[in-house]
Amino acid sequence: MDTSEIRRRFLAHFEAGGAWGAHTPVPSASLLLDDPNLLFVNAGMVPFKPFFLGQETPPYARATSVQKCVRTPDIEDVGKTTRHGTFFEMCGNFSFGDYFKQGAIELAWELLTKSVADGGFGLDESRLYPSVLAGDDEAVELWMKATGLPRHRIVGLGRKENYWSMGIPGPGGPCSEILYDRGPEFGPEFDPATLGPDMPVALEDRLLEIWNLVFMQDELSAVRSKEDFDIAGSLPKKNIDTGMGLERVAFLMQGKNNMYEIDVMYPVIARAEELSGRRYGADPVDDVRLRVVADHVRSSMMLIGDGVTPGNDGRGYVLRRLLRRAVRSMRLLGYEDPALPELMPISRDKMGETYTDLVTDWDRIARVAFAEEEAFRKTLQAGTQIFDLAATDVKSSGSTVLTGDKAFALHDTYGFPIDLTLEMAAEAGLTVDEEGFRGLMTEQRQRAKADARAKKGQHADTSVYRGILDANGPTEWLAYETLSTESKPLALLREGAPVPVLGSGEVGEVVLDRTPFYAESGGQAADAGRIEFDGGVLEVLDVQRPVRGLVVHQVRVLEGELPADVSQLHAQVDPEWRLGARQAHSGTHVVHAALREVLGPTALQSGSYNRPGYLRLDFGWTTSLTSAQVKDIETVSNEALRADLPVGWQYMTLAEAKDWGAIALFGETYDNSQVRVVEIGGPWSRELCGGTHVEHSSQIGTLVVTGEASVGSGNRRIEAFTGVEGFKYLARERDVVAQLTGMLKAQPDDLVGRVSDMVEKLKSTEKELEKVRLAQLLAAGGLMAAGARDVGGVAVVAQRLEGAGGGDVRTLATDVRARLDAARPGVVVLLGVNDGKVAVVAAVNDAARKVGLSANDLVRATAPHVDGKGGGKPDMAQGGGTNPAGVDAAIEAVVADVARVRGA
Incomplete structure (x- = not known):
C-alpha cells in the first residue's frame, strides 16, 4: 500500500467517524507557525494548541489531519539509526471536549485491524501490543473491552514513555501507545506483562511505536522534566490528541525495514546510487550517507516550499545545515558535481503527488536550493585552503594532531563539516582532537538549549482575556465599516490584571464591546486615535488581539480618570492615520x-x-x-x-x-x-x-x-x-539637487556628468599621490637596509613605523629584504602603528632560513608584547595587535630571538 493510499484511508476513516461522529478534515498547516517555543511544527497537535490551551474556541468538536512536521534535535543521528528523521507526516485525530479514552481506543484499533478490503490497514492483531501509563487501570479495561485482548498483552510503561506534556505548565495527560511487534529478527523474545516502567533498549526496534493516543486530562502547575511534574487538577474539558506516524506505518505495510526505503524516499537513494556508483546495503558507512541524502533532500525541499531560506540562525540555519549535509554526504560518497539538481526533482515528483505546491512553486524552490549548494561548494573550496594552512601550522610545530578548537573554528566560522575535516586530516597524515571538538560542540548546544529554555513559557497568560471573551462574547469589530463608534467598556486592565479605574497619566488596557480600531496584524500597524468619555480622554497607543475574537486597546489617560463602570465611550480612529x-x-x-x-x-x-x-x-x-x-x-x-x-x-x-x-x-x-x-x-x-x-x-x-x-x-x-x-x-531629493546645481553652477541634467568628472580627477590625483608616497616609502627602505645591525652574524632590521598600515608594512618589509645581501642571513621585522593598532610583518631571506630562522616564529615573538597574534610561512609572516605601547619591547624580543637561535 503506497503512502498516499495510507494517508487517504486514515482521513476517510475519521471523516466517517462511525459511532463517535464525523471528524472535520483539516489540511496540513505550514511548517512555520508563530510560536515562540518552536522553530517548526514538530507534532500533529501544534496547529491545534490554541484550542488545547483554551486561548481559542475550536470551530469543531472533532478533527482529523495529516500534518507536515520537522524535528531537528537529532539531525546528527539521522541515518545512523532508522528511527531518526527530520521531516515526517503525522496522522492525527482530535477531540475537543467530545469523546475521550474509549472513543480514541476504539477508533484507532478499528482502523489498524480492519481488513484492507473494508478500508482499513489489515494489521495482524497478534502483533499489536497496546501500552498504557502504569497505573491507568481505566485504560487497561477499555483496551480489553475494545479489543478482546487478555490483560497480559497490555504493556504498562512509566511517565518517560507514556505521559505527555508540552514541557511547560499547561495541559497534559497519560498516553497509550500502540506497539507493533516486528518479530524476533529485530530483538529478543519478551513477556509483555513484565515490561516497564521503561522500554528496554533491546526492544526499541522490535516493538515499534506506530500510534500514540494522548488522553489530555490534567492541568500541570510545574514541569521540571519529562518525568517530574506537578498535577494541579483536572482540565475543564477532557481532550484527545493522537498521532500515527505515516512513514512508520508505510514501511510496515510496504514490507520494508525502515522509513528510508518507502515509496516516497527510496527513489532519491536509488538516484544517489546511480550518481555515486555506491550500493545501498553494501557498506554500513555508505548506507548512513545515503539515508542522510534521502532525508535531508526531502526535508530541505519541504522547508523551502513553506518559505524558509538558508541563513545563519534560526530556521534558516537549520535549512542550511540540512542542505549542506546532503551535499557533503554525496561528496563523501564520491560524487563531487552539483547533486541537488539531480536529486531534489526526484523527491518533488514523489511528494508533489500530495503537496501540489511543490510542483507549481518549483522554480523558486529550485533556485533557493541550487544557489545554496553552489555557495557551499565555494565554502568547501575556501575551507580547504584554510584547512591546508592549519595543517601546515600543525606540521611545522612538530605535532600530528589538529586541535579541537581549530576543527571547531573550521566548522563554526567557515561552515566546514567535521566529517570533511577528519577525512582531509587523514589524507594529510594527521589526526583530529575529536574529543576537544565534541566538547566545544556540546558547549555550543548547551548554550542553545539554555537560550531555548529561557524562551519557554513565552506563551502569554491569556486566561484573563479568555475570561472576558467567555463572559461577553467576541468584540464587534467595525474597522472595515467606520472610523468611530459609541462603545461600552467591558474591562480595564493594568499589567495584565483587572483594575477598577485608570488614573490620569497611567497606561493600561481597555476592552470595548465594539471598536473601529484596526488591531495590528498581517504586517499592518495598529490604528492610532482617541477614546473620549465624559470628563476624560484616552490616547490609543496600540491595539492587539491576545485571543481570537477579542480586541484590546492599550491606552494612556490624557485627561481625567476612567472608572470601569463608565456607561459610554466614544472611540475615534485618527482619519489621517x-x-x-x-x-x-x-x-x-x-x-x-x-x-x-x-x-x-x-x-x-x-x-x-x-x-x-x-x-x-x-x-x-x-x-x-x-x-x-x-x-x-x-x-x-x-x-x-x-x-x-x-x-x-x-x-x-x-x-x-x-x-x-x-x-x-x-x-x-x-x-x-x-x-x-x-x-x-x-x-x-x-x-x-x-x-x-x-x-x-x-x-x-x-x-x-x-x-x-x-x-x-x-x-x-x-x-x-x-x-x-x-x-x-x-x-x-529635489532640494538636494537644487543645492548641488547651485554649488557646481550646472543644470540638473548635467549634474551626473560634472560629478563623474570630479570623481575621475580625484582618482587620478590619488594615484599620483600614491606614486609619490610609494617612492618615499621605498627610499626609506634603502636607508633601513643600510642601517641593519649585526646580531650573531645576521643582518637585522627591526623598526617601528608611525602611521603605516598593514599593506605599507608588507610592501616595505619585502623591499628591505631584497636590499639585504642575499649571501648573508637577513631578517626584517617592521611594526606599523596606526589608529591604535599594530601591524607586524616579518620577512627572512633564504640564508636566514638555512640557519634556523623563521618569519613565523619572529611574528609570534612579538605577539605577547602588542596583545596580538599572527603567523604565516617561514619566509614571510604577518600579524597584528592592539597595544602600541609594547612595540619597543616587541622589537627587543625579535632581536633576542635571533640571538637565541644564533647562540649569540
Whole structure:
C-alpha cells in the first residue's frame, strides 16, 4: 500500500467517524507557525494548541489531519539509526471536549485491524501490543473491552514513555501507545506483562511505536522534566490528541525495514546510487550517507516550499545545515558535481503527488536550493585552503594532531563539516582532537538549549482575556465599516490584571464591546486615535488581539480618570492615520505584484510591514537587484497607480482562494472555512489579506522606492514611501539637487556628468599621490637596509613605523629584504602603528632560513608584547595587535630571538 493510499484511508476513516461522529478534515498547516517555543511544527497537535490551551474556541468538536512536521534535535543521528528523521507526516485525530479514552481506543484499533478490503490497514492483531501509563487501570479495561485482548498483552510503561506534556505548565495527560511487534529478527523474545516502567533498549526496534493516543486530562502547575511534574487538577474539558506516524506505518505495510526505503524516499537513494556508483546495503558507512541524502533532500525541499531560506540562525540555519549535509554526504560518497539538481526533482515528483505546491512553486524552490549548494561548494573550496594552512601550522610545530578548537573554528566560522575535516586530516597524515571538538560542540548546544529554555513559557497568560471573551462574547469589530463608534467598556486592565479605574497619566488596557480600531496584524500597524468619555480622554497607543475574537486597546489617560463602570465611550480612529495606513498597505500589494512582473512569479513575499506613509516588503531572492530592476519595479508600481485600478475584496474558502490564484503569505495561518481576498486590478494582484485598503489604486498617491538590500541569505527587502510621505521624500531629493546645481553652477541634467568628472580627477590625483608616497616609502627602505645591525652574524632590521598600515608594512618589509645581501642571513621585522593598532610583518631571506630562522616564529615573538597574534610561512609572516605601547619591547624580543637561535 503506497503512502498516499495510507494517508487517504486514515482521513476517510475519521471523516466517517462511525459511532463517535464525523471528524472535520483539516489540511496540513505550514511548517512555520508563530510560536515562540518552536522553530517548526514538530507534532500533529501544534496547529491545534490554541484550542488545547483554551486561548481559542475550536470551530469543531472533532478533527482529523495529516500534518507536515520537522524535528531537528537529532539531525546528527539521522541515518545512523532508522528511527531518526527530520521531516515526517503525522496522522492525527482530535477531540475537543467530545469523546475521550474509549472513543480514541476504539477508533484507532478499528482502523489498524480492519481488513484492507473494508478500508482499513489489515494489521495482524497478534502483533499489536497496546501500552498504557502504569497505573491507568481505566485504560487497561477499555483496551480489553475494545479489543478482546487478555490483560497480559497490555504493556504498562512509566511517565518517560507514556505521559505527555508540552514541557511547560499547561495541559497534559497519560498516553497509550500502540506497539507493533516486528518479530524476533529485530530483538529478543519478551513477556509483555513484565515490561516497564521503561522500554528496554533491546526492544526499541522490535516493538515499534506506530500510534500514540494522548488522553489530555490534567492541568500541570510545574514541569521540571519529562518525568517530574506537578498535577494541579483536572482540565475543564477532557481532550484527545493522537498521532500515527505515516512513514512508520508505510514501511510496515510496504514490507520494508525502515522509513528510508518507502515509496516516497527510496527513489532519491536509488538516484544517489546511480550518481555515486555506491550500493545501498553494501557498506554500513555508505548506507548512513545515503539515508542522510534521502532525508535531508526531502526535508530541505519541504522547508523551502513553506518559505524558509538558508541563513545563519534560526530556521534558516537549520535549512542550511540540512542542505549542506546532503551535499557533503554525496561528496563523501564520491560524487563531487552539483547533486541537488539531480536529486531534489526526484523527491518533488514523489511528494508533489500530495503537496501540489511543490510542483507549481518549483522554480523558486529550485533556485533557493541550487544557489545554496553552489555557495557551499565555494565554502568547501575556501575551507580547504584554510584547512591546508592549519595543517601546515600543525606540521611545522612538530605535532600530528589538529586541535579541537581549530576543527571547531573550521566548522563554526567557515561552515566546514567535521566529517570533511577528519577525512582531509587523514589524507594529510594527521589526526583530529575529536574529543576537544565534541566538547566545544556540546558547549555550543548547551548554550542553545539554555537560550531555548529561557524562551519557554513565552506563551502569554491569556486566561484573563479568555475570561472576558467567555463572559461577553467576541468584540464587534467595525474597522472595515467606520472610523468611530459609541462603545461600552467591558474591562480595564493594568499589567495584565483587572483594575477598577485608570488614573490620569497611567497606561493600561481597555476592552470595548465594539471598536473601529484596526488591531495590528498581517504586517499592518495598529490604528492610532482617541477614546473620549465624559470628563476624560484616552490616547490609543496600540491595539492587539491576545485571543481570537477579542480586541484590546492599550491606552494612556490624557485627561481625567476612567472608572470601569463608565456607561459610554466614544472611540475615534485618527482619519489621517487610517488613510496613510490604507495607502501603505495597498502599496505593499502593488509592489508585490510589480516585483513578480519584473522578476517573475517565483519572487514571493516572505514578510511585510506597513505604517502610514511607509512600507517594506521582504521576498525570497538569492541575488541583489540591479538598479534597472529596482527602477522597473517602481515604474510598474506607479503605472498601476496611474491606471486607477479598482481595489476590492471578497470572502471565500481557502480552497476557492487558491483555485482563484490568490497568494498566501508563508507561515501565516488562515481559517480554512473563510478567508478574505484583496484584489487590485483583477488577476494582476490577488492576495489573502485582512488589512485596510484604498478603493482605487490612484488613492495611494505616489510610490517611491527608497532602497533594496539583503536581510539575510536568500532574502531581500524593498522599502518605499507612499502618499504624502512619498512626495516629501521627492521634495527632499529635489532640494538636494537644487543645492548641488547651485554649488557646481550646472543644470540638473548635467549634474551626473560634472560629478563623474570630479570623481575621475580625484582618482587620478590619488594615484599620483600614491606614486609619490610609494617612492618615499621605498627610499626609506634603502636607508633601513643600510642601517641593519649585526646580531650573531645576521643582518637585522627591526623598526617601528608611525602611521603605516598593514599593506605599507608588507610592501616595505619585502623591499628591505631584497636590499639585504642575499649571501648573508637577513631578517626584517617592521611594526606599523596606526589608529591604535599594530601591524607586524616579518620577512627572512633564504640564508636566514638555512640557519634556523623563521618569519613565523619572529611574528609570534612579538605577539605577547602588542596583545596580538599572527603567523604565516617561514619566509614571510604577518600579524597584528592592539597595544602600541609594547612595540619597543616587541622589537627587543625579535632581536633576542635571533640571538637565541644564533647562540649569540
